[in-house]
Amino acid sequence: MSIVKELQSRSGGVCELCGGSDGLTDFEVAPSDGSSETSVCICSTCRAQIENPDSMDENHFNCLNDSMWSEIPAVKVLTFRLLSLLNRQDLMDMMYLEEIERAWAESGIGSKSSVVHKDSNGVVLQAGDTVVIIKDLEVKGAGFTAKRGTAVRNISLVHDDAEHIEGRVNGTKIFILTKFLKKS
Template sequence: MKLEEQLLKRSENQCELCGSGETLKLYEVPPQSSSNEDNCIIICEKCLAQIDRKEELDSKHWSCLTTSMWSEIPGVQVVSWRMLNRLSNESWAMDNLDMMYLDDERLAWAKAAGGLDNDTSVAEVHKDSLGAVLQTGDTVVLTKSLDVKGSQLNAKMGTVVKNIRLVDNNTDQIEGKIEGQVIVILTKYVRKQG
């Protein structure tokens, strides 16, 4: 039986954090060297988006931690502890954190991922002209004809750029190949395909 099937059975097809049954995904609790039942959990898209800081932290949603923090599953305990730390400006979260116990090994694992501040901001992400989140490897279409600086190349509107790469530390730029040449493209001039 595959790991994901085992976890779905264990969780009774519900998010192991909030109990939702909608669009469940396998989440490998970082850092880890190999996935197993202890360091992987099943979570819903809403929990995943907020854990990964792709969506604003919703403290009402995370009141579910009051229950999930008592789970016997190591991965659930670690994620609960991390999220309670991120919500530490909420009195209920601090109260739960004070009650929660992790042995030394799990506490070290929980602290290993960093991001333990009560930062509720959304991580900076690359978005196309319509607001869709871009990821490395995506295919995009140019929404405007672009002259490429330092070359004779003119990338026409509608040109498909496959297998893009995100530019680190600049969410307004991606890199892609057009006519065999790697160029930097502003995200406001592309639309994600597919």
């Protein structure tokens, strides 16, 4: 049986990421040995977005909320990598990966950028940290002011920009300049 047929049989004839059925093909999760164990059945929409990460549609990949619970290691590894690309640390933290699966997943994530995020005191910030806002900040487009002393928990780092982090204030996801934050 060919790998494509084997994967389609395993997936029930749908994409193992989003459940779509258009243009199903196999996708090897590197490093791959070319078997169905290291491959995933994906649709043409998922493939196009994976191959062009700059044009990824985060809304399409809301499906990763479901695929992250797959029993198939290759699906979990690919989901972990996509969540990493989308900066979805909240979902990555909820995923359960065996040690060998986590090593496989992290081996395929490109080297972390050399961008270092520092707060107003020069303390290095990491994804998942809690920070405190040190100045009242008007949030443009949201219609509220983030007050001084507000704690922002479980922050995400903006990979290409050392001056910004991403976090939730009053339930709204916003970008905040690191010069207005201190690590708590």
